[in-house]
Amino acid sequence: MIELQNVCRTFTVGDQQVAALRDISLRLDAGEYISIMGPSGSGKSTILNMLGLLDRPTSGTYLLDGGSVTELNDEQQARVRREKIGFVFQSFHLVPRLTAAQNVELPMILAGIPAEERKARVQVLMRNYGLTDRADHKPDQLSGGQRQRVAIARATVMNPTVLLADEPTGNLDRTTGWEVLKLLEGLMERGITLVVVTHDAEIGARSRRQIHMLDGRIVSDEQRAK
């Protein structure tokens, strides 16, 4: 369970204060599928970074599983990111010099998991995502869809409770995009909370709960009937 309470975030650009988030209060339950929509500059990415502990609120509180994570130090926040949060980015963010398998392995290396266990878990994931024959390829030898699948494998290898996806289909063609989306939605069977940021209404319409943002505020929060 995730809760944002009266969260504000202001950036200083030159000598001007720009509000990216204005007094956001939001509650996400475990296993929910939420899309956050809005035009660029509406604050939807900032909210995602906030949820992923990549950004700190200027004011307000962030509760994760009942505890406040706003006051945690760098080390503790990194631990939360490592164990509870998975990221999927629009531009994949794979490390170019590492192979597909090594990219998937990376979060487990950072977590200090022994090599044998890492190998086993990577193998299972690569098989599940149909990447077994691509395991030793470098990212630049993979297609866009394959790259995003590697990125999703990397985001889920630590079994996070929340998966944050920022325009996950933005760099993919339509068919591949749908495939990636289905893959993400499939993760919900494991009880993962899925948050997708998009400006594509068609993609947004797939989730049960849709949040629309404008100028740093939530303008609508609709729960679709089952």
Added chain:
Amino acid sequence: MRLADTLQFASGSLRGSPTRTLLMMLAMSIGVAAVVVLTALGEGARRYVVDQFSSLGTNLVIVLPGRTETAGIGPGLMSGQTPRDITLDDAQALLRSRAIKRIAPLTVGSATLSRGALNREVVVAGSTADLLEVRHMSIGIGRFLPEGDIHESASVCVLGNQMKQELFGNEQAVGQWVRLGDRRFRVIGVLAAQGESMGMRTDELVIVPVASAHQLFNTSSLFRILIEAKSRDYIEQAKHDAEEIMVQRHSGERDVTVITQDAVLATFDRILTTLTVAVGGIAAISLAVAGVLIMNVMLIAVAQRVKEIGLLKALGAPGRQIRLLFFAEAALLSSAGSVAGLALGYAGSMIIGQIYPTLPVSPPWWAVLAACATALGTGILFSVWPARRAAKLDPVAALAGR
């Protein structure tokens, strides 16, 4: 993150940009090689001088007449006396000391050496049979001065190798007669060729029994007494005993100077070691320069890998971990540079050793250790700033490549 994984990740990112890595390694290794080669040269010079001294004789203590005073006017001048001569009896009295193994009295003068129509001016040394051992000389043909009564003035002489060549050429010299001043001497031996050893050319020397030399130069005083102590541990004892015996025999007057070869040697040793350290220190400056280069290149690397750093943070690496990764890179780079530098340095020393075979060129262990430690130290020190910069990056901005 485990240490092995940290090192592996760091070496992976070093391999990711081979040109950059090689250039940094080159800078590091040149620094280390410079330290190794220059200290090897300095150490070689030191060992050369020490070897030269030892070839004069080991455990040597020398008695010379007169007192070197450091406090103005000596006691002899105050009382109107001049220092007493050292006599042959003085020399023999020294053998009473248990610390002294053997002695060789020495009288030196110059005289005209002639055979038939050939003649030339030579340095004549008067001594005893023990000189051969004390001064580490070796006999070429025939034998050295005979043992026996020190006061007996036998008319025999031993020629330096060059003297023999000049007077006799390829003829047999042993058994022939030569004229030295107004006396005739029979040649009983020829010294082996030795070349120069610290100022005294034994090749151009003529050695006669000390009593004969006294008659020749019409004197009864000695130029030096060379003493060989029983062993290295007895040198100080021998020096002390020699002083005491001489004071006794000169009715309580301290009018001789006793020096040990060790004291002279220690001074040279100190000077040359200091020189080696100084030269090594200058070479170490190039290591600092290499450190600055590493810092510069690492700052560029941080800028180039901003997205990767952002990703690592998003995947749950704390700032400490990022810093550690950059330190690991610097440490790996410096170690590899050190190893390459050592290889380069030892190869360089070997080449110098081939060109100057008389110089015992080999880098001292402390310099090798110091060079590696400095390389590692500067590498890590100069990566502190880049590493901190990487660790402090804002993950959101870094992921966006800003």
